[in-house]
Amino acid sequence: MNRLAGRFQGAKTLAMADGITRNLTFRTPQATADFAARLAPALCPGDTLLLEGPIGAGKTHFSRALIQARLRAANMMEDVPSPTFTLVQTYDDGKTEIWHSDLYRLTHPDEIEELGLTHAFAEAICLVEWPDRLADLTPENAALLTFLPGAEDDERRLSITYTDAKWSAKIDTASEAPDAG
Ligand SMILES: Nc1ncnc2c1ncn2[C@@H]1O[C@H](COP(=O)(O)OP(=O)(O)OP(=O)(O)O)[C@@H](O)[C@H]1O
Numbered sequence: 727m728n729r730l731a732g733r734f735q736g737a738k739t740l741a742m743a744d745g746i747t748r749n750l751t752f753r754t755p756q757a758t759a760d761f762a763a764r765l766a767p768a769l770c771p772g773d774t775l776l777l778e779g780p781i782g783a784g785k786t787h788f789s790r791a792l793i794q795a796r797l798r799a800a801n802m803m804e805d806v807p808s809p810t811f812t813l814v815q816t817y818d819d820g821k822t823e824i825w826h827s828d829l830y831r832l833t834h835p836d837e838i839e840e841l842g843l844t845h846a847f848a849e850a851i852c853l854v855e856w857p858d859r860l861a862d863l864t865p866e867n868a869a870l871l872t873f874l875p876g877a878e879d880d881e882r883r884l885s886i887t888y889t890d891a892k893w894s895a896k897i898d899t900a901s902e903a904p905d906a907g
């Protein structure tokens with residue numbers, strides 16, 4: 727067994743000291759997708775969203791809606807499969823690359839560099855599921871999105887935490903619609 731495997735077990739919550747936190751509730755999958763679609767146009771290269779939360783919380787659902795919104799705005803349409811087994815799926819909307827990764831099956835931290843992710847954090851829009859695997863390669867200017875089950879089957883709670891002030895305007899714009907709760 728890999729001697730580092732122990733640090734990859736379980737879903738640790740990433741600590742973000744002194745961050746600003748926004749809490750939202752989505753009562754349906756569509757409400758989550760609508761929020762992702764509103765956030766999509768506000769993102770630019772160098773923006774990273776760290777998507778944490780248990781299996782089935784909605785990280786891929788959110789990512790798919792965000793990526794498809796950007797592709798749709800560029801008159802491109804593509805399937806957005808879960809990167810569960812490929813670790814990374816990349817897209818290009820004509821303005822920027824979008825990297826969607828799921829690090830759940832990462833076998834060694836060296837893979838993060840090998841995949842090109844650290845470079846992508848600076849050059850692309852990055853959506854990272856299971857970001858606890860990044861450990862000290864976590865970009866400091868990223869926003870942390872924590873998805874949790876809500877009171878009903880189709881309800882999800884989302885808390886967004888960030889320290890980089892650039893996120894305030896982006897999150898505000900995306901949160902303005904009434905269905906964002
Ligand atoms: N309000 C909601 N927001 C998002 N997804 C929801 C909501 N309500 C129900 N769902 C459902 O929850 C499931 C979320 O699955 P998804 O693949 O996005 O989870 P995940 O967080 O990516 O899990 P994994 O850790 O396995 O990658 C989907 O089937 C989606 O339809």
Ligand SMILES: [Mg+2]
Nearest residue numbers: 785786808855
């Ligand atoms: Mg997923």
